[in-house]
Amino acid sequence: MNKQEAESWVAPHPPDGGACYRVLFWQTHAVCQQTFSVYKHEREAIVARMRDAGARGARGVLAEAQHQLQSLNRDICRQALAFCTRAQDMRVGELRAALRSDAGVLGYRLGNAAAEVWLELTDEAGVDDHVRRWQKALPDAVWCEERIVELVPLQEVVDMQRAAHAAGAECATEETTEVSDFCHTTVLLQEAVDALQASEGKVMVDVTLGGGGHSERLLQAGASVWGIDQDPQARAAARKRLAGYGEKLHVLAGNFREVKTLLHSHGVDEVDGVLADLGISSPQVDTAERGFSFMIEGPLDMRMNPALPRSAEDIVNEADEAELADILWQYGEERASRVIAHRIVQQREHGRITTTTQLANIINSVLPRKGRLHPATRSFQALRIAVNDELGALDELLSDGLSLLRSGGRMAIITFHSLEDRKVKHFFERVTKPEIDRPEWAQPRPNPEYSARSVTRKPVVPGEAELAANPRSRSAKLRVIEKL
Template sequence: MIQASHEAVMVNEVLENLVFEQNGKYVDCTFGAGGHSLEILKKINESGTLISIDKDKKATINLSKDFTDDGRFRLVNDSFSNLRSLFEDKEVDGILIDLGISSTQLDDPKRGFSFQSNGPLDMRIDTTKGQTASDWINTATKKEIEDVLWVLGQERASRKIASKICEIREKKPIESTKELSDLIRSCVYTRSKKHPATNSFRAIRMLINNEIEELQKVLEASSHVLCCGGRLAVISFHSMEDRIVKRFFQGKDRNESNVKFQYIKDKFLKPTPKEITINPRSRSAILRVAEKLC
């Protein structure tokens, strides 16, 4: 199968709102296929720097010459929740967080993220540690499965799917994306064009990769490492993530930081109809950019 490369989302909006100092220090917390990073490098000058992070080792090998030959660029293979260990407080001018996974990861059947092709039920972004989706599906209680599908996936058939999973795994462990997606399809009645396994797969991926906790931690860390007037841009694809970002910028639900943020212009931005036509995966994106007040 040919793997599609990732098309960076809302690039113009990110550059326009995030990169305000050409000689600034920028961090791309989600390097992926490097689309945003490359554009940031084009916009900053010879004194500017970019440090990009990705916890997927596969995303950080085979870097193109655009990156390896550029002395202003450094790549770190780590979780973005560890941001604070990489920088001094008030050191960074701008931070980008483009949540979720890239098309390159989604379209690779071996990674187990997609219900569109068959592969091992893995779903880990960092494949070197943690439990796979298969480990979890075959050991979690019925109630745990139901709660994850309901809370993270807003899946109305969560109870039915959880019961079916428990029934099937009694006979044989569920190990492939096809087994899981067929099982979900048998439980979900839908008239929409959306694949019946969309919500459940996303929910399980979010759980396996601790995505909500990672987001909360990176927002908190960003508020420390950003300089006064520094900007934080977050692209999310899920209403729950966007709500966390929105409440963080409003100063709500913080564990530790009391830093205040102010939106640059609009409270949020959405992709243009033209971008959605060219890259349909951008349709649910929502970008929020705010600056740190000191």
């Protein structure tokens, strides 16, 4: 989703002619209480007018009131869907999967806290049953008890399809990448940017440019930014978003493990700040074709850089059982790693495992769901880390990032799981200790790696407001050091 629009989707062959239901439902926080009570009040008044006109047989008045009701509904709908431009929930992946797997759904528009769905008329289960099922896809969300259901012409679905195509055509970029859907809520934005002390004249490198959220703030503070990302879609989105900053932004394609070489090749030997916001962006998770999510059917890919030679499908189908088990254990801390690896190897004798849900079902068959965590969560994390060699790249970034900093420069790293965080924590401890002590030594000795001071004694984590607005931030941890 981009900043202005909710995501639209239309089933491949919506039927011609006739009518369908149009359903709007939303999370309570997507429409403010006051707006909603004004809406309800106006709706009651219009419905009373309609009743009265119906009783009197006043067709003209009735038609006018119906028209008013429709535009009132459209307004509230627009407001609910526009919520994605303000605070963002961004857990729409699950809801999207539920809508797309519902055979009655002809199309939808989906914001972060609301959905507008066109539903076939012919369904006997009733609209409410459908809505309840869709809402279950986001079990923690607080849904508004009210919903709007209207009978509308099927032409609406066709019109939406046309509009979606037209928007897509406008989105081609120099990287020939679709950027209309790139919507990532930046995590620990203020905290990271404050920690880096960006200001006019400073040079920053954002090694995980993504949609450019952090970089935008660094640029606003007056710094110039070198933005690196290995994902062409992210680069295209960031370029588009930050186009107004002209020469102050330089976007580079590459892996952050090569940050030093990349900057050197552009004549940059020192910087004032290094920022990394590790992991994947929401558009990467939510795009079925990228294959990162076990909730959405897609090819088993998981490459952040589409040019990488080995995808998750290659690993799942070609690694031997011991290697598979090691990957699941080391990168996913999956206790059932051996059992899962064994089942994968058994299953692939019947044919290649090619999709995300195929793999998720295999894992589910040996590891039934307990609690809130989906049984495939750890295995998918493990495969993603292996495919992109995320931990190896992080090691190189930490040491090269520090060596790029000029005295007084800062490095800020945001992690999302314990394996990454442990690495950052240990590296930061190693370089911020003036001395090392060992039991076999008579006294502590100077630490040859000592070159920085710690800025954050404890990791900085998102506050309540951020957690409420963006639950995906829940495992984020920010650590910062300053070069001596």
